[in-house]
Amino acid sequence: MAPSTPHISGQLRQLIYYHLDNNLINNALFLAGRLHAYEPRSSESSYLLALCHLLSGQPKAAWEYSRNAGSRGTHLGCSYVLAQACLDLGKYMDGITALERSRSLWASKSHWNKHSETRRQHYPDAAAVICLQGKLWQANKDLRKAVECYVESLKLNPFMWDAFTALCEAGVNIKVSNLYKLTPELVAMVQAAPLPDSTALSDKTVPHNGPLQTQLNTNPNADPFFSNSSKGDSSLSHGSSALWEKLNGSTVSVASVGPAVIHEGMETPVAQNDPDDVRLMNGAVSSNDPWEPRLAPARRNRPLQHSEYGDPPPKMRTTALKSRIRSRAEPEDSNPVHIEEEPVPVPSIGERKRTVSGQVAHQPVPQPLEPGAPQRRSTRLLNHIRPTTSKLAASTLREGREVKKVRATGTKGRTATASSMGRAVSGNRKHIPSGPDGDGKESRPAGSSNISNMGKSAAPDRTKEIEALSWILDLFAKLATGCFNLARYKCPEAIQTLNLLPQGQRETPWVLSQIGRAYYEQALYTDAEKYFIRVKTLAPFRLEDMEIYSTVLWHLKHDVELSYLAHELMEADRLSPEAWCAAGNSFSHQRDHEQALKCFKRATQLNPRFAYAFALQGHEYVANEEYDKALDAFRSGINADNRHYNSWYGLGQVYEKMGKLEYAEQHYRNAVQINPSNAVLICCIGLVIEKMSNPKTALFHYSRATSLAPQSVLARFRKARVLMKLEEFKLALAELKVLKDIAPDEANVHYLLGKLYKVLQDKANAIKHFTAALNLDPKAAQYIKDAMEALDDDEDDADMA
Template sequence: MSPSTAHISSQLRQLIYYHLDNNLVRNALFLAGRLHAYEPRAAESSYLLALCHLQSGQVKAAYDYSKNFGWRGTHLGCAYVFAQACLDLGKYPEGITALERSKGLWSTKNHWGKHSETRRQHLPDAAAVLCLQGKLFYAHNELNAAVECYVDALKLNPFMWDAFLGLCETGVNIRVPNIFKMTPELSALLASSSQDDLDVSSDKAAHPAGPLQSQPKLNSSTDPFTSLTSRTEAVGTHGSSALWEKLNGSTVSVASTGTSAVPAIREGTETPGGQSSESDDRVMHRTDAPLEPPLAPARKNRTIQTISADHGMDSPPKMKPTGIRPRTRTKPEPDESTTTYTERELSHGVRVGDRKRTVSGSVAHSAQQPTEPGAPQRRSVRLFNQIKPTTSKLSSTALGTKDGREMKKVRATGAKGRTTTAPSVGRVVSGNRKHIGDTHDGEAKDHRPATSASNGTHHTSSRGPSLDRSKAVEALTWLLELFSKLASGYFALCRYRCAEATQIFAALSQGQRETPWVLSQIGRAYYEQAMYSEAEKYFVRVKSMAPSRLEDMEIYSTVLWHLKNDVELAYLAHELMETDRLSPQAWCAVGNSFSHQRDHDQALKCFKRATQLDPHFAYGFTLQGHEYVANEEYDKALDAYRHGISADSRHYNAWYGLGTVYDKMGKLEFAEQHFRNAANINPTNAVLICCIGLVLEKMNNPRGALAQYGRACQLAPHSVLARFRKARVLMKLSELKLALTELKVLKDMAPDEANVHYLLGKLYKMLHEKANAIKHFTTALNLDPKAAQYIKDAMESLDDDEEDDEDMA
């Protein structure tokens, strides 16, 4: 008989997911090919084959195999893989269409809390699809639609960090605390997920790997109290339980062997190939049963007599399996009352003193069940009577005074012989049983703590879910606060509020702050403020913590370029090339190294290689433009900068480059426009503001230039360039006193700057202070001998002006 198609495909699917989960993509791809050959028209087989191709980096193959069902939107997995392939291949409208057509399959899905070590959902939910759709819209330059998708994704799942990064890239204003906060929707999702986790955890507790715990739900064939067959098989299987206990230090559970197949079925239902809804129903069914000790069923005496009759030899040393009872039966059998009375009658004649003992110290059982009331009774019956259900009404007078004393002596002797195994019998099921080795005066005294322990179990089980839920809420709130801080810092950095971003990141806990990502963001913040020495410190720490990190290393190479640290720059380029030769960051570092050595042609080759590896790497295009400007190839520089803006419209460096090129070409209006575009993106950059002021100054608009320079000085009080240009414009406007104030501050900031002293000399010349003018001209001449001709001309003109003044006098 040939196997069914459903079973074969199910086995193949489980094997594929097994290999995918273990990152064995080649094996998964081979198996997906077998499944697709077996079911070439099935959407699931096409999805798995396309998924394996996508994860192995074969994007075009993933596009081809998922197109049939993905383009039409008939299968969510195919549509999702197809859209991912379209994003990589640049076919953005096709991916958007596929996701829109499959909207009915994902719009209502939310897999919050449905992923764990043993469970996962292999198809995406609405948040994941919306995030991918937002990326497609953003790549297609439909920013409004991208923003809507990102916002909807974050509403469903605030931890969708990719969606938040996409929102920052679009340039919209974001109220970060409104994203990362506890909402009623989150609370409801958390409650449902915690209930699911409780179900799974209770199911795991029901099927442990070790033999010490019992199974909460067993069928009648494995219940040691139900039938003769199960009891007989249990004794035959675990007859050597004393040896097992010596080896493992634990008792053998009959129930754990009787239901060894149940956990395997449970695992199967949690794999993606199974039906998750069935597994959830199964878990719910198990945990609904009340945790109450069952009442003893009938035919107990007959069972014991039959066993003793069948086994004429000595029984095993300890009948541990008889202490195992299921706890989930809710209905007692109809003849339980008669069983209780029978046990009470049997217990009147129990005598334990005259027993044989084995080597291990346990009581050996007699070969035949005694029929006389005063005859010694088998140990198994004594165990049954000691561990009777808590509902039994056995009084403390069931044992005589003499029998009670003899029992105490016997138990004391047994405790010496068995120090590790005997006390574990009473704890096997629930923890509310009595130890065999304990002494007690009567059954009534022992029943009271058992009942209270049972009640304690009920209270614990009722408090457990609420306690776990409150802890889950606390954990989720803590995570939301952490994400809110990280997001606030990143958003401030995206808006180039660098000082604010630095403060936010510095306020993080040490464990979160001392991570490569956070330290890189702090380094970027200092880089944007032109504080290159501080930025270098943080990037050095990043490299020491994560030597193979590539992200943000192009910024680090530019920092070293500004610091003129040629050796470290060359070493960084060498390290990055060893890490990944196909990364654009590595080629940028190599290009910066060549650029610092004035080898612009080699630098251009490296920057072009970087943009070939990643066409969306805007910074590579900008660096190309800088090299073209250094070679005075302005047309090529304009093309490079425009490519950078196409890759990232918010890349202000490319806008700045365009303004610089137009300024050099004498197109001042175009230069002003592009400088203003760059300043709108990065309003806190004093260099951009100074560029606008410089263009206005060239356009004979000194008042406008003065306003820009004043703004630049406010943004960067320690900027020498902004203050110098402000003082120069004030001199042009004949605001000599204000100019003198600025230059005095500037002289303290940059005492070794020749231009400052030269401008001070000219100012004192205008103020007719010849001595101070000569003093500063001389200082400027000493600081910059190359400009001696200009300074000497200024000093000579100083004498001419003085002579003219004297003649006029």
């Protein structure tokens, strides 16, 4: 008889998820093809096939297979994969439309705190879908809607990091302290989540409803991992070997494939088609719940006379719920019969004997067995299958002694072969289980103690979870504050925040790279190099932010290190734009502008939205005095990222060289609006205004630049020069003295000091600084000599006067 369709498709889906979880994408893709061929009209099979193609880096194939159901919005998985493929293929509005049409499938879903080692949610929730919508709107140049989506996504899940970084890059003002804090909503979600996974309680687990679970089976027979043999014994020996080992203390080589978790003192859990998790985990145990598996058929009287373990006994459970383990077979033995020397057909482990009236036979003190007394079959079976857990062993041992003692006193008990609902015993239809102390009180199952302990420990576990969540939120708050400050170019604040991280978190490639970028933005290239060296030590094959590191080396004129970095990045990934940017910077440092331009163009081909590569390309065109091409390159950078201040600065630089000072000032101001703490950009504005014959306004900008960067040589030099134009000689002299201490080997500083001392009629100091400038820059000897000769001419004129 051929298997039914749900069985085949369910097994194929489980295999696909198995290979996806183990990152075996090619295997998953092959199996998804088999499933799609078996169910070509199924949206689920189309989704899995499209997902495998997307993970394989084939967005066009993913778009093709998910288009049918995804574009209509009838299947959430197909719509989500279709939107991701559209983001890669540039079909942004198609992706947005698909997600909007499937809104009813994801609008009310939240999977936060529902993922673990043994549980997965394979379809996205509202936070993930809205974040993807934001990326599509941003790519479609609708920044307002993109920001709205990112904000909504973060409200649903504050750990949606890419949504946060996208908001930072968009220049949105964010109150990080309000975002990453322990809110009542988060606490409620932690408290409402299921108890911690059994992996935290026991290492002997078989995940219930785990990552390979299809959630589509309606009975145990439909589950490929549920063994339900027609023979009553085989299901125990093969389908539940973990339980077999638990009861027998044996080590069966067959791996357990049961769908549930076996805990100490717990009965076999529910079947995997139960909509909830294992109810024992939640403490929902009721004596009237018919949740145990079907009992195996009872066997006739047959002595155990085989190998060490003999034939597997009837399907056994632990003694936790003794009232439920009576055999339901043998209808001919329904009448109560007192026990003589013959063993009962189907003994029940740990069951107490009853009198004719149906009451429990009491015995205050258990007596040891007589050495010569024949051993009854139930006792042999009890000794043969001995539980491994200490509580269970002690319980069954005590009960075994009581059973033997009842027989030794001569009291003729009755066999209670009733089912878990209770059978008639001498007219008594109420099943009264007894405890091991023989007091006639109701006995709690052995597993119930674990359940109660679990319930008692639930509160401390929740407290620990909330404490852990608070710690993670604090960590994210520091990381987010540093990231936000760096995005707003508040570099000192970013460095200070990131340095407050714990050492283990601070000494990571991402954090060190952010600190290095912060120093780079302040033009502190030596400090930036130190952090990037540590990044390369920790992560030799890291590519992110390496284009910044190559520019740092370019500014420091470290030719050998720059060439070696480019070689390393090419070896790591030849198709990464960062590697080609490093190679381009290396050629640029060697004045090979043509090769540098080829490298930067290759970087933009690999990533058309890599604004930094366009900016580097534009600067190379400026060096070649190809201003029209430079303008095109910088405009392409702004088109890729309108907040890329380097491209705005490049446009201002080109217009300044072309003599269009008004345009240059406007573009410089646009750059300063994005990065208000960059002293170089403010100096550029001052220089353009100075060229427009407005020295007082230029002085204001130069003073602002020196306040932002006190160690900036360029800002102080231009400030001193404009002070000399304004005839503020004492203030200019003070600036130049500070500048001489900052850059003692700068020829222009000594030359300007010589001219200032010449104006102040201090010939000795003037000659001293002119001579120093001549020694530092022999190429400018003609200008310096002319200034010295002019000094002598002025002295001669003074003597004649």
